[in-house]
Amino acid sequence: MESIMKSVVIHRLLLAVTAISAAGLSSLASAQNAEYELVIIEPWDLEYRYASSSASGINNLNQVSGCAKPLEGSCSFLWTRETGKVQIDLAGVINDAGVIAGGNQIRLPDGGMISTGLSQAFGINEANVVVGDTTGRYWGGCRWTRTARVWDEINGMRSLVDLGVPSAHQARSINESNQIVGVVSTTGSCGDFEAFLYDLDTGEHVDIHELLLGGQSGITEAFDINDAGVVAGEGPYGRNIGEVGPFIWSRDAGFQFLPAMPGGTTMDTHARAINNRGQVVGGGIVDDQYWHGFVWDEINGMRDLNDLTEGIPERFMVDMAKEINDNGWIIGSGHYGAWSPERAVVLIPIGGVNCDAIRQFKTSCGNGKLKVLVKSSLPRGAELTIDNDGDLRTLTIGKGGKGKVKYTGQSGRHTVSIVECGQHRAEVDCG
Structure with missing residues (x-):
């Protein structure tokens, strides 16, 4: 009986060591x-x-x-x-x-x-x-x-x-x-x-x-x-x-x-x-x-x-x-x-967009053209995803931290947002 108990204890210890090792390897x-x-x-x-x-x-x-x-x-x-x-x-x-x-x-x-x-x-x-x-x-x-x-x-x-x-x-x-x-x-x-x-x-x-x-x-x-x-x-x-x-x-x-x-x-x-x-x-x-x-x-x-x-x-x-x-x-x-x-x-x-660097998110619409303007301190070449009621476009930051994107053929009310920075959201009426 004593040898059986020792075997059980050893088995449990091995399982514990294996679990701890696996956790360490997983983290690595x-x-x-x-x-x-x-x-x-x-x-x-x-x-x-x-x-x-x-x-x-x-x-x-x-x-x-x-x-x-x-x-x-x-x-x-x-x-x-x-x-x-x-x-x-x-x-x-x-x-x-x-x-x-x-x-x-x-x-x-x-x-x-x-x-x-x-x-x-x-x-x-x-x-x-x-x-x-x-x-x-x-x-x-x-x-x-x-x-x-x-x-x-x-x-x-x-x-x-x-x-x-x-x-x-x-x-x-x-x-x-x-x-x-x-x-x-x-x-x-x-x-x-x-x-x-x-x-x-x-x-x-x-x-x-x-x-x-x-x-x-x-x-x-x-x-x-x-x-x-x-x-x-x-x-x-x-x-x-x-x-x-x-x-x-x-x-x-x-x-x-x-x-x-x-x-x-x-x-x-x-x-x-x-x-x-x-x-x-x-x-x-x-x-x-x-x-x-x-x-x-x-x-x-x-x-x-x-x-x-x-x-x-x-x-x-x-x-x-x-x-x-x-x-x-x-x-x-x-x-x-x-x-x-x-x-x-x-x-x-890791490596996501710094949303705090976006200083202005502005939308406007006239004659069926919906425009999105971003002013930021983001580096040139940074990309943002603009969501216009499910129509996704890439806005690329250019000189001076500015970027814009335009949708044509728009009518009615729209919800526009920056996908990576959901706090930047606006409602715009295209008539």
Whole structure:
């Protein structure tokens, strides 16, 4: 018996050494082909054994909202690369104006607070329209009963059930066109989610679940929607309820299922967010039986963020990517080993555009010609991608840090932005 126990101990030690060595090699490999720099937002008190931190939102100014424990008073912080984390009094999702929605309140940039009545806030757009839910009692001991809600300063809190989405359970994201995505729960039991889209301006309800399954049973979820109306979610593919995977969906393109993570399966790969560049992030379980964060795009496909990130400490793993802004900055979670407390992480693209160098972003339109002008301190030859309602053009910076691009044959209203620097966005009317 003693020899058997020794063998078991030796075997476990060998497994531990192998895992640690693999983690070290992974960090080394990622540094050689790095596309992201890792920033770990540590807890306020590192002396506390169970100290943790989590990131809940990021905007296009690269401001991160989150919570770091333990701390007397509020655990909430606002983090930027320049200031580090600064204690504030609310954490949650954050828009480009710096308005934070969390719990049953929103926090204005001047520190003022407004009550929303929500239990949880999951999304906020630039018009300060907030989506989330209210929570009731337990249902059958399985989970809280919830009702999807939307709040704005004029109308207050409204139920999506009353607005025309039967059994709306959670509203999880809202874009700049006031399109809301989330899930309904028809029975109140675990695991019966069905994805939906609701247009707050027109009142249209799109049953994404029905579009995918055509009346069959199964679970579908919608987590995020970008300004082009592309939804990131998950559900059965090939109408086979036994095979579940991450998808993106839009009215024009329909469903596109994403591949599994390298070393994983689609069943264990979960999409959580999509930005206006079409990049999708999330996480999944791979061969080592641990969660790994991922990023996906049409060109590069599905990739493990741990293979793309430099500065990963030994035994640390980026295990979930929660959100990605239009600059490509990613927030998520990581751990020092399988059972350690969570750490908030920020993954910053290496060699990206210095958005702070853009001094002016100007649009104009006349006689069907839409013009975009950029003034900056960017080096000559630097390239920016201009997005005119999905029509992408390259703007090259010339002498004096200036660059321009022109669209012809334009009419009606347009939303124009710099893809790499999502905070630079404008509405222009071409008549």
